[in-house]
Amino acid sequence: MPFRLDDDQRALRRGVRELLEGRFGPDALRAAVEDGGELDRGLWRALGDAGFFALRMPEEDGGVGLGLPEAVLAFEEAGRALLPGPLVATHLAAGHVQGAAEGDVVVTAVDGQLVEWLDAADVVRGGEVSGARPVRSVDPLTPLHRVPRGAAYGDPVAVLLTAAEQLGSAGRTTGMAARYAREREQFGRPIGAFQAVAHLCAGMLERVEVARGAVYAAAVTADPVDIAAAKLLADEAAVRGARDCLQVYGGMGFTWEADVHLHLKRAWVRARRWMGTAEAEEVCAAAL
């Protein structure tokens, strides 16, 4: 029962993190924010080359032949980096839509009343988008359209991978808050020396670690209740993590230049995608 990352999984995580640091560093993030709905096709292909989309496809079909745990680790890194684009839908389309696995084709999917990245997508799955109207999205990194007739809840894997992104975002905002608290001085000392700030950060970490246990376990079991629990706890870790990070950053966190708000807004979007709080709580209750 070694419920921990093995060496290959550590290497995979490191690889994805390095890829994203190289291809989607601070400048690229800023550019993506200012570009609005533009998707970087070069980056998309690089993700395809790295096996991000084909991760779970069998090797005989040209995939990487790995499993849900590895996909969760990759999506956690994507969440950390605030990587934009319909990552979940394209990952799910690999092996079903020609070119998705390679990153040649951008695939999005209808989820409830929403479709993300509709203008940038080559293929739409899971529902009808005629009559779709643009939404002025609260998240500058997630263009959204509203469709007149929504789709019902779909693939549990979509729920889990979204939870993994939330986990990554929560881990990142926790790290950002801790770092800022070590460096920023007020009243003659680092603000992290004040318990009011330090304990806020401790609470963030607590939620991250609990969510991590839930997300990783769901990746191993693929159990629907485990997945609902993972989404519930990861959503909370991400949304509250970004809010608390903003509080630690103080006025600086309220500026457009700090990345905190990007994490918060994306966490808000993801919390409403595939499975919301009420539904996740009901799934967990029904299992009792």
Added chain:
Amino acid sequence: MPFRLDDDQRALRRGVRELLEGRFGPDALRAAVEDGGELDRGLWRALGDAGFFALRMPEEDGGVGLGLPEAVLAFEEAGRALLPGPLVATHLAAGHVQGAAEGDVVVTAVDGQLVEWLDAADVVRGGEVSGARPVRSVDPLTPLHRVPRGAAYGDPVAVLLTAAEQLGSAGRTTGMAARYAREREQFGRPIGAFQAVAHLCAGMLERVEVARGAVYAAAVTADPVDIAAAKLLADEAAVRGARDCLQVYGGMGFTWEADVHLHLKRAWVRARRWMGTAEAEEVCAAAL
């Protein structure tokens, strides 16, 4: 619109506090706790003599001729002092049940499935108690019986006076926590110098002051929605206040000798009396 205590109200509050300090000090409290269901008839008569029960009866009927605001102040003091007995029911019975106003008669009332102080009471109002069975009450200062057929929600004044008791208890536990935090030393300084403790106390005070605004306003307006809001906020201030006080006291708060648990248990009982959280929230929602 002077929404503040006038001189007479200050004097009344001081008077009740002094009466209770004299007649129901720490030793009397301890004795009452160990006595279980015994009610101090001498104290009850002293309350009657002081006008506690006849406070709102017209002067021409032998009452004090004051209003709901004054009753709220008196019950706030009762809550502070953890004064036992069916105070609300007897106060409401003054002018309706012979001897209640004077404290000669102890009156209790059926509230939902519960009756408090049934064995000590001379008169029961508001419902049928045949078949009542004793409950091993979580609060050593509130003997309870369960009645087979409960009564529906009754007098809004009962709700408000109970909220006032909760407010008094919350104010007391806040004061206790602050005092303990000033005096108790750990790690070479008073624990109140640690923000983790200081901010817990600040949160307690915040809830007390918000609840105070709601309770006093409801006493002035006697509006049912104001009363529901007062109960909701005072219940929260009392229950969370006692819990946070227990946390500040640490291990000492977990002992039988500290009064903290008496406040918590009574707050739990009162929070379920006359109008519970769900009902209060629904009343406040329906008014929107």
Added chain:
Amino acid sequence: MDLAHTEEEEDFRARLRKWLTAVLPGLPPKPDPTDWPGRRAYDTAWQRMLYDAGYGDLHWAAAPTLRLIFLEETELAGAPYVGANFVGLLHAGPTIAAEGTAGQRERWLPPILKGQDVWCQGFSEPDAGSDLASLRTRAWRDGDHYVVSGSKIWTSHAEVADWCELLVRTDPDAPRHRGITWLAMPMDAPGVTVRPLRTLTGTAEFAELFLDEVPVPVANRVGEENDGWRVTMVTLSYERGTAFAGEVVACRRVLTGLAREARKNGRWDDPVLRRRLGRLNAELRALWRLIQWNVSEAEATGSVPGVGGSVFKLRYSHARQELYDAAAEVLGGADALDLDREWVHERLSSLSYTIAAGTSQIQRSIVAERILGLPKGR
């Protein structure tokens, strides 16, 4: 304890309400939020109307109860709030009124009341933040002028302001709170640069000020040199008092709107959401009562609302964030993420409330130390 109003107060309310009903329909359309000159013109014109109608000095001169009625009625009627006159009416003005010389009052106050001069605030600095007393903008005496260099942040209306109430350090060797001076700086002085500051709401509601050897006449100093901290505290206590009264009325209107929307879209049938809105109703009603309580205390004791304002601000800033989080639940699905829907942009703005004008952490320390008498934490 009383919540009824005197005849005089009710007369005031009736007259005000009548006047608002008469004048509001004639107001021009609200300017675009990014049109600073347009906003200045709109807000100062409104202040001029108030002045002409005898309401111009209401924020300073009226009894607190009348001021509360004024805030309640204007908000309920949907009248403009102070807008560009914010600092002049609620910060710099009260400070000058309390601490300025007769000449300074004569010079600066009437143009504020008549909607002629717009003021902005130069207190915060990027490195000072919550620790306002650590500010580093320096001022040297040079004859009858101070020469000011440094930078300020979170300045509203800087692009269109005539004056800036400025805190500068005049004695770097004195203890932190002792070497600070309050100056009125003309915004057209040489060396003043304004750079818009974009916030997470996506708009530039604030600016940064860069001050490069800006000359400010010594005559523009309010209070003594190095006594600016005390002078400033007048303003800040004022802010924590009734400054949010209008906002609480507005929040209650938003909550009513949320209930209406929820009943319309069916989410009212969800008890989790409905009870959450009920709880918010209780909170906002209580906060309004707390304002009335603080105002009554201030009126009776003749003092500005003090530490009680910290308790209020703590709870209010949290309640406001809860309100807009609840709004997202009422909107649900796509609407909660749509900036064109009512309440979504305000949800973003609400995030500043637990930070601006003293973080919740600072407020809790104030409450713990000054009300509960706990030892000063470190």
Added chain:
Amino acid sequence: MDLAHTEEEEDFRARLRKWLTAVLPGLPPKPDPTDWPGRRAYDTAWQRMLYDAGYGDLHWAAAPTLRLIFLEETELAGAPYVGANFVGLLHAGPTIAAEGTAGQRERWLPPILKGQDVWCQGFSEPDAGSDLASLRTRAWRDGDHYVVSGSKIWTSHAEVADWCELLVRTDPDAPRHRGITWLAMPMDAPGVTVRPLRTLTGTAEFAELFLDEVPVPVANRVGEENDGWRVTMVTLSYERGTAFAGEVVACRRVLTGLAREARKNGRWDDPVLRRRLGRLNAELRALWRLIQWNVSEAEATGSVPGVGGSVFKLRYSHARQELYDAAAEVLGGADALDLDREWVHERLSSLSYTIAAGTSQIQRSIVAERILGLPKGR
């Protein structure tokens, strides 16, 4: 990442389950909670059964995964937990095993494993509380003995214990953590007085120890003189690791019971309560995963669970309190206030969880400083 078990582990589970099924029906009825000798007899008899069946040293000697299976299966089967053997098996025993001499291990460990000796803990003091290192119970050398005077608090099973693991101050002039020594004190030594300590649950689950010049042989010292703090940390890290595993399994069983009761009494139809129970299910499942994670890490790195235990304890203690608060809502009305109803007494006990073995405030500081690298707060 794996949650499947090896064949060996599954064999262990199957054998254990079979054994439990065979022996549990033959256990005597549980003694009254206030009958200390009865509880001692019951708990030590159970330990003897475990020992005879080869499970006696499972808490120390087995791989963490096997220990986890043991805790899971015994709890699921409703078997007794460690009870009076708590300190011997989970505190003093591991400490002696790690830090004692061969002779000490030989002398003290077998009687623990065989259910012969009961140990209690003398760490906490009334004035020390969370600041354990400030303990003041003194010990002086007198030939081949220490002479101990002082008092201890929160000692479980003191009335029936044979031994007490005791922390004493042997060098009052050394820095706080440096002058402490670990001693094994016989409870029948002259000068030991035990006074029951009544808690808010109404029962005397703990005791106070008063030590008046109690002689303790120097040979009973584990570790060096003045090195007791380090020796003790072995025990405390252990406690924060998997010590709560059985309790989490128990909490999950309670939650299932709450759902059953709510379905029966109709409160399941209230979405507010139902969703609250759903959230608790998510939390408790995640906490169980966190234990599995910590155990796997400990197994792989060969170390005791360290700071990760603080994260777990923080969340678990809160979740346990939430669980019993939810239980009160499930019971509702009169039942929630009735100590004869299941869960009501446990609700009272749960209040100690955010205090005992390091308050949540202390745990948050540990997490902030040791995991997040924040500067030490003061």
